[in-house]
Amino acid sequence: MNPTLSLPPLPANADRNIIKPSASFNKNVYRSIGAVLLFVITYVILLLAAIGLAVAFGALGVAIISATASFLTLVLGAALIGSGLMLVYFVIKFIFQRNKVDYSGMVEVTEQEQPMLFDFIRQLTAEAKAPFPKRIFLSADVNAAVFYNSSFWSMFLPVRKNLTIGLGLVNALNVSEFKAVMAHEFGHFSQRSMKFGSYVYNMNKVIYNMLYDNEGYGRLLNSMSKLHSLFFLTAKINIWIITGMQFILKKVYVVLNKTYMRLSRDMEFHADAMAAYVSGSNQVITSLRRIDIAQSCYNELLNYWSAQLSKNKRSDNLYPQHLVMMNYYAIKNNLAQDVNGLPVITGAMDVANASQVIIDDQWSSHPSTTDREHHLNIIDLKTPVVHSSAWSLFHDAEKLQVLLTDDIYASTSATAKTERIDSSAFKEDFYKDVNEFLLDKIYAGYYDGRFINNFNVDEAVALASSQKDLTLGELLKETNTSLPTATDRMQQDIFTLQNIVERKDIKTFDYKGNKYKNKMAVDVVKEIEQQRQEAVNKIEALDKSIFMYAYNVATDEDKALLVTKYKRLFALQDNSATDFELYNNTMAYFNKVYNTMPYEQITSNLANVYREERKLKPRIKEMMADEQTRPYITGEQLAATESYLAANLVYFNHPTYDNDAIVTFNEGVSAYISAIGKRNFEAKKDLLSFQAGIVKGN
Secondary structure, three states, rough: OOOOOOOOOOOOOOOHHHHOOOOHHHHHHHHHHHHHHHHHHHHHHHHHHHHHHHEEEEEEEEEEEHHOOOOOOOOOHHHHHHHHHHHHHHHHHHHHOOOOOOOOOEEEEOOOHHHHHHHHHHHHHHHOOOOOOOOOEEEOOOOEEOOOOOOOOHHHHOOOOEEEEHHHHOOOOOOHHHHHHHHHHHHOOOOOOHHHHHHHHHHHHHHHHHHOOOOOHHHHHHHHHHHHHHHHHHHHHHHHHHHHHHHHHHHHHHHHHHHHHHHHHHHHHHHHHHHHHHHHHHHHHHHHHHHHHHHHHHHHHHHHHHHHOOOOOEEHHHHHHHHHHHHHHHHHHOOOOOOOOOOOOHHHHOOOOOEEEOOOOOOOOOOOOHHHHHOOOHOOOOOOOOEEHHHHHHHHHHHHHHHHHHHOOOOOOOOOEEEOHHHHHHHHHHHHHHOOOOOOEEEEEEEEOOOOOOOOOOHHHHHHHHOOOOHHHHHHHHHHHOOHHHHHHHHHHHHHHHHHHHHHOOEEEEEOOOOEEEHHHHHHHHHHHHHHHHHHHHHHHHHHHHHHHHHOOOOOOHHHHHHHHHHHHHHHHHHHHHHHHHHHHHHHHHHHHOOOOOHHHHHHHHHHHHHHHHHHHHHHHHHOOOOHHHHOOHHHHHHHHHHHHHOOOEEEEEOOOOHHHHHHHHHHHHHHHHHHHHHHHHHHHHHHHHHHHHHOOO
């Protein structure tokens, strides 16, 4: 180990009992054994049944041929014998399927290339009493994972596990947190119950093969059925029997996988305990929180570059740019930053506006971050933080970053001629875009992402004098500024509960700490809808009250201008309601062109598109000529709208869609609706900046 690198210490006086499997863990191991045995018994029964039917069909076929020698009896006998053999083949055809390990998106590293990383992992595996990985791979994403070549024989023979380390993960952690994440993975290395993963994986392959991977089998059966009507009849019998087998397998699939998912969640808790034992609970908790932010920023970064690729631009190195986005996240959320510029997340970051509907998802292989933190806090082992970046463990880090960045672009339309954008140019463009849509901090996000509720401005002016007891602190207190976010959260909770009503596999859910049965979701929805409407009413009243406060403290000259700006914004918002309605109505039909449908449905759907276009096109022409809208459309967007308006587009020429026409539509309509949104936002930003200046000057 490099002597200049300060490695994170083990927690002092840690009790090894914390890494003993829990009672729940052991219980779910036995349940998984039972589920595996259930599958084996079911499969053996199905195989014996198929063999029995094949023997019966064969015997019947031979008897028919022997009884009366004719062409029809020969055909019927052959059809029965063939149907029986096809049944046996259906049950065993998974054996002939090739198993190919996919290493795409991963780059293997060796000890010679990364000596410090290998030394780090060697010491850590010794502390965790886990085997050293067979192979170590790097990937581009925010992740770390254990995997192995799960073949048929891996169910019976010992298989060494591989380790994958995502560079997006390395980018987001200090050495202490990186040790915690790696220790979690080595917790999995030491779990003998991971063998069930191989069983379940291979059994799922068998089930999937028999349920869905039947294209080749279907072609073979179809070819046989075309030989004669009697072959067609026996093929129908074959399909009827197979349908019954598939019904049974679907039931076994549910039991097998739900049982294993329960075990997987306990395995995660156990791996967390191992990580806490080796690195400290505090390091595991902060790594979990940091990873959530890193993943969100990484996704946003990929979306940004996906849009830039259409302009023939790409990132030269994603990882410094990923840091820029995490840095911005910290600034936006008023979070402290560590020596590496990464956001420091404390318990206070657990916002009250998180969803209050909790579902015990039987199909989830990982417990929630909240549940994991709860278990880690019970363990309560602390270690000091080593603040060095996790990159300090890697040799020639920049070379690795560029290598994995290039690997991402290898599967895109990027070429050698695509312009590579460095971090400084990215940061300038990113912050330009961010600042363009940034509202004054005084509002604490209250007006973000929404219209200001319309009210009668003249009426509010008349009432303002009676509202002089209002204070800015009361108006913009946290319980008020968080209301829009709370309404969004409540709407999402309503969607979640409506989904619970439709799903029969979710028996119970928690809401605000209380457990409810599935059938009570409708009543809880009504409760939330009432609370949401109350919050919406408060927002409407608050929008008006903030105006009245600003009006009261403004100078006479500013009063008149404030009124003018509010009236202009409200007029634009009312005016754009027509635009958004036309756009949404048209896109409701146009988006269906991306769905597969019969020709008659395509014709019917496009008739609706053309009908909506007859209303949309004149409106676009009108808005592009409007002096209030024109300044907010770029030359490129103007060209796109003009190209769309000038063309008489036909989106489908039998038997295919016209992709050029579809692109022209999308570019023209997107430019139009973008200009409307930009115009409204700029009017809102101008108003709120002016209003902020008034109240700050008071």
